[in-house]
Amino acid sequence: MGNLIGGSSRQNNKLSKKPRGRWTRHDTLNEDPETSRETTGWSSSKNQRTEESNNKAALHLKLKEDFNKLRPLFPTPDYHPLHLAIVTGYPHIIPDLLKRGAKINDKDMAGRTALHLASEVLYLEAMTLLLGCGASVNLTIPATRETALHLAVRSSSCKAGTLLAAGGKCVELLLLNGANIHMRDWKGQEAIHTACRNGREEIIKLLFNYGADVNSLTPEEESPLFLFLEKTGNLRKLNVLRELLRLTYPLKLMNSEGHLPKALYNPSCELLHDLLRDMAAEVWSLQDICKFNVRNVYRGAMICWLKERIPTQLWNSIYIRQEYSYASKMK
The missing domain is CATH 1.10.10 (Arc Repressor Mutant, subunit A)
Known part of the structure; x- marks a missing residue:
C-alpha cells in the first residue's frame, strides 16, 4: 500500500513540475493563456510566410508563362531573372530580384545586360530602376561593342522612334548617369554617327549638348555629316543639314576610298553637290x-x-x- 502511495506521490511530483518540451501540449490543453498566445502567434507567422512563398511562386510561374509567349520574339534562349522581368513587363520586381541574388550586370548568350535590353526597347521605367540599383552604363556587347547609349540612340533615331517622338528621355537618362559619349562600336562609330545617319534633330542636338564631336571620323574617314548625306531622304531635313554644316570644320566630303555620300550622286542633288564641293575647297x-x-x-x-x-x-x-x-x- 505504501509503495502504491509512494509511487503515486512521485508521479504527482513529476506532473507538477514546470512543463518543458513535450509538456507544452499539456499546458495548451489546460488553456494556459500565455502559452496559447505564443502558439497562436507562431501559427499566424507561419501562415503569413506560407502565403508569401505561394505568392512568389505564383509570380515566378506567371513570369515564366508570359516569357514563354514572348520567347519567339527573342533570338537567345536564356534569360536571367532581370531580363525576364523586363521582357515580361515586371520591372518593379527588379529590386527584390537583386536582394535574392540576381546580378545587376548578368549577360545573356548574346552578351547583353538587362540595361542593354531595356535601352534597346526604350523602356524608361526599367532603365531608371536598373541604373538606380547600380547597373554599369558603359558595358559593351562583345560581338558589336555597342553600349546602352548606342542602342538607345539607334532605337530613338529609327523611323518608328522619330514618328513616335520616343527615346529622348532614355538617351538623356543614360548621359546623366555617366554614359561615355565617345565610345565606338564595331564599325568605329560613336553615338553621334548613328544619330546623324538617321537624321533625328532632337537626338543630334541632345548628344551635341553633352559633348559629342560632330567632326569625329570613323576608320573609313566618314564624318557624321557624311553619314547624314548617305540617305537621300535626309535632304528634306534642311534644318539638320544647316546645323551640321554650322558645326563642321573642315568639310570632308569623301571617305577613305574616295567616295562621296550616296545622296550627292543623285542627279536631283546636283546644285547641293556643287555648293558643298565649293565649300570644301575654301580656306x-x-x-x-x-x-x-x-x-x-x-x-x-x-x-x-x-x-x-x-x-x-x-x-x-x-x-x-x-x-x-x-x-x-x-x-
Missing part, C-alpha cells in the same frame, strides 16, 4: 578657325560661363557678329 582664315574652335569647345551652359570671363566685344564677335560657318553659305 578659312586663322581668325575664323579660332572662333569656330571656341564655339565648339564652349557650348551649352559653358557659353554663359565664358561670357562672364572675356570682354563683351570679343564674346559678341565669336557668338553673334558675322558668325562664319559653312551654313552661312546656304540660302
Whole structure:
C-alpha cells in the first residue's frame, strides 16, 4: 500500500513540475493563456510566410508563362531573372530580384545586360530602376561593342522612334548617369554617327549638348555629316543639314576610298553637290578657325560661363557678329 502511495506521490511530483518540451501540449490543453498566445502567434507567422512563398511562386510561374509567349520574339534562349522581368513587363520586381541574388550586370548568350535590353526597347521605367540599383552604363556587347547609349540612340533615331517622338528621355537618362559619349562600336562609330545617319534633330542636338564631336571620323574617314548625306531622304531635313554644316570644320566630303555620300550622286542633288564641293575647297582664315574652335569647345551652359570671363566685344564677335560657318553659305 505504501509503495502504491509512494509511487503515486512521485508521479504527482513529476506532473507538477514546470512543463518543458513535450509538456507544452499539456499546458495548451489546460488553456494556459500565455502559452496559447505564443502558439497562436507562431501559427499566424507561419501562415503569413506560407502565403508569401505561394505568392512568389505564383509570380515566378506567371513570369515564366508570359516569357514563354514572348520567347519567339527573342533570338537567345536564356534569360536571367532581370531580363525576364523586363521582357515580361515586371520591372518593379527588379529590386527584390537583386536582394535574392540576381546580378545587376548578368549577360545573356548574346552578351547583353538587362540595361542593354531595356535601352534597346526604350523602356524608361526599367532603365531608371536598373541604373538606380547600380547597373554599369558603359558595358559593351562583345560581338558589336555597342553600349546602352548606342542602342538607345539607334532605337530613338529609327523611323518608328522619330514618328513616335520616343527615346529622348532614355538617351538623356543614360548621359546623366555617366554614359561615355565617345565610345565606338564595331564599325568605329560613336553615338553621334548613328544619330546623324538617321537624321533625328532632337537626338543630334541632345548628344551635341553633352559633348559629342560632330567632326569625329570613323576608320573609313566618314564624318557624321557624311553619314547624314548617305540617305537621300535626309535632304528634306534642311534644318539638320544647316546645323551640321554650322558645326563642321573642315568639310570632308569623301571617305577613305574616295567616295562621296550616296545622296550627292543623285542627279536631283546636283546644285547641293556643287555648293558643298565649293565649300570644301575654301580656306578659312586663322581668325575664323579660332572662333569656330571656341564655339565648339564652349557650348551649352559653358557659353554663359565664358561670357562672364572675356570682354563683351570679343564674346559678341565669336557668338553673334558675322558668325562664319559653312551654313552661312546656304540660302
